[in-house]
Amino acid sequence: MSKGRVTVIDIAHAAGVSKSTVSLVLQGSSLVNEATRAKVNAVIRDLGYVYNRSAANLRQAKSKIIGIVVNDLTNSFFAELAVGVDVVVQSAGYVQFLSNTGENIDRQREVVASMREHGISGLIVSPARGTEAGDLKPLVNSGIPVVVVVRNIPGAKVSSLVSDNHAGSAAAVEHLVSLGHRRIAFLGGFPDTAVFAERIDGYRQAMQRAGLDADGDLVVGSAPSRAGGVAAIERAMLIATRPTAALCFNDAVAFGVCDGLRTLKLEPGRDFAVVGFDDVIEAQTAVPALTTVSVDPQGMGRRAAQLLLKQINAGKVEAETLVSSVRLVVRQSCGAGLGDVGRRITA
Incomplete structure (x- = not known):
């Protein structure tokens, strides 16, 4: 001592x-x-x-610091999101403090409390699983602007920026159906998150519109990670009537699915169609290049930072809810031709 x-x-x-x-x-x-x-x-x-x-x-007086808290920095989506935030806040004369919670609520509370001690001017947060409106109440009560990204928090009186998960999933399924697939799985993701609910809803509605069965066996939840993707495809390939294609919860899962397929001596894009969700930088250079629903993570980071700075400069918090459009980027992992191009999806 x-x-x-x-x-x-x-x-x-x-x-x-x-x-x-x-x-x-x-x-x-x-x-x-x-x-x-x-x-x-x-x-x-x-x-x-x-x-x-x-x-x-x-100490708690407002500084030129912006806090950014993410739930899984091992997913490159969040690294790209942070880059987008940094570009905007740096140009506005702010410094970014970045922290990773690893989906741990207690860790999230600690890092947010620490950021408050340093007098952050605002916070951008992709909340850990199980985060409730009350967890952000101390920030709201102290007048610190907050923008929630990726995952919304019902009842929280803060601004939010999310992607059109429903439309993105539906477009991916429609594309796979157009390629002739009838047994299309949904792989990965935690079922107790709002993002999973929105993406699975878009998947199921598109399957129903196509007159296809979206039974429980075709939906395989797992950690939204590369390892989770490997586990999900291993389970999916044990189904009596195997799927021939999969919409994955995110790109990390999709990369894992490709790994798992190769372990089973199946080639992604030739023997099995794979579609991701996010369009991280690695999706373009993967082999085969990954077909995915593009959320534009850096663009989302820039928009979140702009929304936060708008509230900081206004000197008051007025909650806004923004839903970003997404687009299906068709590459080789789904088995489509090289001439296919991405198309924008609107709600």
């Missing part, structure tokens, strides 16, 4: 918690459970710490 004045770091070490958790306790936040609060307060009493609220308020 440091000599002289007791610090928040000293308390965190003694209590076995993070600095951000100690800060939440000092601020009287409802985000800390009672057992942790009691433990931290006991250490505060034992060490004789005095909370300098005026200094804390000075």
